[in-house]
Amino acid sequence: MNYKLILSTILKVVKVEAVLMILPLIASAIYRETTVFYTFLITMVSAYLLSFILERLVKPSSQGFYSKDGFITVAFSWIAVSIIGSLPFYISGEIPSFIDALFETVSGFTTTGASILKDVESLSHGLLLWRSFTHFIGGMGVLVFIMAITSKTTDRPIHILRAEMPGPIVSKLVPRSKDTAKILYLIYISLTIICIIFLLFGGMDLFEAILHALGTAGTGGFGMKNNSIAGYSPYIQWVLAIFMLLFGVNFNLYYLLLIKKVGAVLKSTELKTYFIIVLVSIITITINVYSLYGNFMGALTASVFQTSSIITTTGYSTADFNSWPTLSKTILFALMFIGGCSGSTAGGIKVSRVVILFKKIRLTLKKLIHPNAVSVVKFEGEKIEDGTSLEIGNYVSLYFICFAIITLLLSFNNFDFETTVSSVAACFNNVGPAFGLAGPISSYADFNGFSKLVLSFAMLMGRLEIYPLLLALSPSTWIKK
Amino acid sequence: MKVIVSGCGKIGAAIVESLLKEKHDITVIDVDKEVVERVTNRYDVLGYLGNGASYDVLLGAGADKCDLFISVTASDEFNMLSCFVAKKAGAKNTVARIRNSEYNNDSLEFIKNELGLNVIINPELLTAQTIFNVLELPSATSIEVFSSSETEMIELSLKEGSKALGIPLYELRKKHDFNFLVCLVSRDGEVYIPNGHFTLQAGDRIGVFVSKSNTRKLLKAFGLEHKPIKSVMIIGASKTAYYLSKLLTDAKTSVKLIEIDKDKCEEFSSVNDKISVINGDGMSQDLLLEEGILEVDAFVTLTGKDEQNVLMSVYSQGKNVQKTLTKINREEILDISKSIGLETVINPKNLVADVLVRYARALENSKESKIETLYSLLSGNAEAGEFKVLSDFKHTNIPLKNLKINENILIAGIIRNREIIIPCGEDVILEGDKVIVITAGLSLMDLGDIIK
Incomplete structure (x- = not known):
């Protein structure tokens, strides 16, 4: 493995993170929050200088970079970014425990939106913005961002793109990885700006609009109110619901729209399936919760908002869905696992994997009835090779094995079964709020330190799609034989 | 420049590697999924799975907007068809590999014109010509002729006992009555641009710049004269x-x-x-x-x-x-x-890749016509480029010794009025000259880049 190149890439990531802290720095200057201002300044300067000096010392001797290096770089970059990112919370004293600060930051970068804060409204503006900004950075990927702005990271950037971008098949839009990363970020930023404008029309002030747009873009879910979005007007709720759904769509499709290939977008199986799932869920939940609201519009708004919030793994809430009927809760629980489309900022297993898996299962059943039948699984008009579908099968199995193990680890905390299972699901799928004690109107504050670390790990694993962290943990990566 | 390479076998991959170094945007097309996967894993290019002669596939890969379409699959006929369709779809320039000797005769020009091919590459013919050139001058490992002048860049391997060993280059040059310039030395895998105090050793591979009429004298002076190959x-x-x-x-x-x-x-x-x-x-x-x-x-x-x-x-x-x-x-x-x-x-595939790199640079520079020719030397570790001095070059009329020239760059020759000057410190560059520049380890796109 090319340790030097991996280390220098991670240092580059930390350097960029330090620069990105300018945004919350400015916010704290505007709101005259002196402590937070100096906290950011100290963190920025020291992180930048340290990585700058270390970078001089570590000069990669070769550019050799393979798939394994890509995974390891991504895993450790994310861990580094989370640790540095948690410093402002900790140093400023607004989150006194370091584990809590780390949990909050991991939750931010992985676009989970799970919080340990009982009273979000007491947090300063600088830190609030940083919290939501981490969603934005983490949504599209830290290393993808580095790739878009720096001239050259490695010889074979595709390995980083693959390791950081969600979904079973990562394809480039244009020949160069760097240009692909640029296009993705341009689409991402433009959509975010449009979202901000729509929110401003709904009467939010600029800070609120930016904050919520950042949380929506990364499908994160950090807000600034204790009751999340419940206090805002139905207009705001609808705007956010629609934008959450938009950010759950594969960004490649936006590129196809930009280059006027509308036909290809309309043909996308993943997109169609995504909207069918959303639609069916909305209808079922609306009928199911109608009695709670008593009027159709109220039930519909709540159901649309919650469905889009959960399937895109954002985690904003307008209602305490913890008190909803079991059918609705079960649907939401299932949506957590399905997640958004591949190539979006959403978490979960991803619609494309679910579609291919179901097609494969149908084929297996068909083979049982007609043992000699020959047919292939097709997805987006292309034949899915046995290797790919096997990989997806393995991934989903691994997903649930990890889920089971993390749940087991969390049960040491001895909360009730619903809380334990749902909070693992919510963290692993990068949703945020769960059911029971970790529901939308409560927080993760009551978990013990060990559980918080386990959940932080679960969030990272979910965001990076398991393999990078698993590889980083496995001894065979490190031991030379 | 947008380049599409259809067919990614050995030659295709070599072309991709060389063109990628030149910072082109490359899309590769191949019918074999494994080949596409291997190439996209190895290089920063866009892979496209499909039949490179199909109109739909070509459009999908962006052939209608590409500047250069290269078809190097194993089949000549497929390459011809592929290039033809690509050209009709809007590709600006097409290159086809045609290697069957039945096509490589007088009728080739007809095929080229009718199919609108810009370049035909025949790796086997190219290899044969290269070997032939080396056999013409057996003591050189390779020879590049600069088209506009009567000068050559010859590569020699120095063996024990050569008369050029053991004395500094400036003395070596004083000893002989004709002009030559040792431009490059490859020793232990490193490529140097030597100065006057450099001393050659046995085992060095060197690039010498010399006028064609003096080539035999030079070989004699270096003790490398051989009888002609019969x-x-x-x-x-x-x-x-x-x-x-x-x-x-x-x-x-x-x-x-x-x-x-x-x-x-x-x-x-x-x-x-x-x-x-x-x-x-x-x-x-x-x-x-x-x-x-x-x-x-x-x-x-x-x-x-x-x-x-x-x-x-x-x-x-x-x-x-x-x-x-x-x-x-x-x-x-x-x-x-x-x-x-x-x-x-x-190495045939590198020969082909060199030809295409040269062609791609010529396409890119055709507007400014800055680089006239370009050669890759010492197995691709160094390059010789022939530049035209235009009015935008600000360092004319200054003696070379006063110019701050970048490291790893050497001005090997100045061509003025069809006469070659192998320059010393007092010589100057004038507008309208052609300058032959040798670089090691970097690519030069503009003559202005040689100055610090």
Whole structure:
């Protein structure tokens, strides 16, 4: 493995993170929050200088970079970014425990939106913005961002793109990885700006609009109110619901729209399936919760908002869905696992994997009835090779094995079964709020330190799609034989 | 520039690698999923799975907007069709690999025009020509002729006992009454641009810039003079062997060809009756001795198996044949062959890649017409480029010794009024001159870039 190149890439990531802290720095200057201002300044300067000096010392001797290096770089970059990112919370004293600060930051970068804060409204503006900004950075990927702005990271950037971008098949839009990363970020930023404008029309002030747009873009879910979005007007709720759904769509499709290939977008199986799932869920939940609201519009708004919030793994809430009927809760629980489309900022297993898996299962059943039948699984008009579908099968199995193990680890905390299972699901799928004690109107504050670390790990694993962290943990990566 | 490479075999991959270094945006098309995966894993390019002659696939890969479309699949006919469709779809320039000798005759020009092909590459013919050039001047490992002038860049391997060893270059030059310039030295895998105090050692590979009429004098001065090649033994009746033997027999050189396959032997002797064709195994040392390896001037291995070529050449070098040439396709073997000391190794895919890089640069610079020609030297570790001095070059009329020239750059020649000046510190660059610049380890796109 090319340790030097991996280390220098991670240092580059930390350097960029330090620069990105300018945004919350400015916010704290505007709101005259002196402590937070100096906290950011100290963190920025020291992180930048340290990585700058270390970078001089570590000069990669070769550019050799393979798939394994890509995974390891991504895993450790994310861990580094989370640790540095948690410093402002900790140093400023607004989150006194370091584990809590780390949990909050991991939750931010992985676009989970799970919080340990009982009273979000007491947090300063600088830190609030940083919290939501981490969603934005983490949504599209830290290393993808580095790739878009720096001239050259490695010889074979595709390995980083693959390791950081969600979904079973990562394809480039244009020949160069760097240009692909640029296009993705341009689409991402433009959509975010449009979202901000729509929110401003709904009467939010600029800070609120930016904050919520950042949380929506990364499908994160950090807000600034204790009751999340419940206090805002139905207009705001609808705007956010629609934008959450938009950010759950594969960004490649936006590129196809930009280059006027509308036909290809309309043909996308993943997109169609995504909207069918959303639609069916909305209808079922609306009928199911109608009695709670008593009027159709109220039930519909709540159901649309919650469905889009959960399937895109954002985690904003307008209602305490913890008190909803079991059918609705079960649907939401299932949506957590399905997640958004591949190539979006959403978490979960991803619609494309679910579609291919179901097609494969149908084929297996068909083979049982007609043992000699020959047919292939097709997805987006292309034949899915046995290797790919096997990989997806393995991934989903691994997903649930990890889920089971993390749940087991969390049960040491001895909360009730619903809380334990749902909070693992919510963290692993990068949703945020769960059911029971970790529901939308409560927080993760009551978990013990060990559980918080386990959940932080679960969030990272979910965001990076398991393999990078698993590889980083496995001894065979490190031991030379 | 947007480039599409259809067909990603050995040659295709070499082209992708070279063009990628030149910062082009490359899309590759291949029908084989594994090939596409391997190439996209290895290089920063966009892969497209499909039939490169299908209109839909070509449009999907963006052939309608590409600047350069290169088709290098194994089939000539497929390449022709592919380029034709791509051109009609809107590709600005097309390059096809056409290697069958039945197409490579007088009718080639007709095909080229009718199909709208810009360049036809025939790796076998190119290889044969390169080998032929080396055989013309056997003591050089390679020769590049600068088109606009009567000058050459020759690459030499210095052996123990050469008269050029042990004295600094400035004294070496003073000793002789004609002009030459040692531009590049490759020693222990590193490439240097030497200054006047540099001393050559045995084992160095050097690039010397010299006017064509003085080439023989130079070789004599370096103690490298050889008698001309009059007889050549070729192993393997490949397409390259066909083109090479034709070139050689036209130049009145006697050719003996050894081939293991009887049918091929017959086919070969029917197309060219001036060569003697022997049916037998070139790996057999008895056969080689019997057929007179000790008497021939040059020994060329052109079989399809790299390993066999290397072994036979090692044997030939051991028998002190004046010149041994080895064709090697695979990169891995190429590295090994250098370490075991094969003197002249020809790598067809790199030759093709060089041609395409040159063509792509010419396309890119056609507006400004800054680079006239470009050569890759010392196995791609250095380059020689011929630049036209335009009015935007701000350092005219300043003696070279006063110019702050970047490291690893050397001005090897100034061509003024068709006369070549091999410059010293007092010479100046004038507008309208052509300047030949040697660079090691970097690519030069503009003459202005040579100044610090």
